[in-house]
Amino acid sequence: MYKTKSLLLTLLLSLGLSSALSTQAAVITFDDLPETDIGSISEGYGGFNWGDSFLTNVAYAHKDAIPGTGFETGVVSGNYAAFNFLATTSVISGEKFDFNGAYLTAGWNDGLNIEVTGFLDxxxxxxxxxxxxxxxxxxFDFNFAGINSLSLRAWGGVSIDPNNGGEFFVMDNFTFNETPAAAVPESSSLALLLLGVAGILLGRKNKKA
Known part of the structure; x- marks a missing residue:
């Protein structure tokens, strides 16, 4: 009986772990990139292509690279965040994924508009x-499900610096999840079934006693 209870407990714990993993979104923080003031994000980082040409590339910057701007305040975790290189439309692509959301900040222009579009083929x-x-x-929550390309286009706003400006946005904690949400209730149902089986076995043991 002790072996049966131990086996059931092991199964339940593994189901709980798998449920947690199935709903865990992957977060790209840009903090494991090479240390520098400003750098280019290489192709394949985090499983994505960060641009489809030189002009639509996504770069990253240290929070102290341009102090007193959104390049500093836009860093949420660690020391780095991404931004749209040359203030152009940025393209992020890869295998099919769900884009949950990200932290967004204006680099220089208060009131900056950012149009985020999710594409499939x-x-x-x-x-x-x-x-x-x-x-x-x-x-910002986006919850774009089943896409393989994402574009971010920024425009407008008023610069906080009379000598500098531009339609730059800063992005941190890019969050995505490729696991279907349907996996969670299936695991939960199986866990409930195992709990029921455990109750029956314990009941039989008590009757024999």
Missing amino acids: NLALFTKTVVVNTSAAQW
């Missing part, structure tokens, strides 16, 4: 426009 499935400032990073 060049067909636009989702689009959402958000407005950001330089003062603090804001989390």
Whole structure:
């Protein structure tokens, strides 16, 4: 009986772990990239291509590289965050994925608009426009499911620096999840079934006693 109870407990724990893993989103923080003030994100980092040409490349910057701007306040974790190189539209692509969301900040222009569009094989499935400032990073939920390409286009706003500016956005904690949400209730149902079996076995043991 002790072996049966131990086996059931092991199964339940493994199910709980697998459920947690199936719902855990992957978060790209840009903090494991080479240490530098400003650098280019290499192809394949985090499982994605960070641009489809030199002009639409996504770069990253240290929070102290441009102090007093959104390049500093836009860093949520660690010391680094991504930004749109040359203030152009950025393209992020890879295998099919679900884009949950990210922290977004304006680099220089308060009131910056960012249009985020999710594509599947060049067909636009989702689009959402958000407005950001330089003062603090804001989390935005997007929940674009089943896409393989993401574009971020920024425009407008007023620069906080009369000598510098540009339609730059800063992005941190890029969050995605490739696991279908349907995996969770299936595991939960199986866990409940095992609990029921355990109850029956314990009941039989008590009757024999």
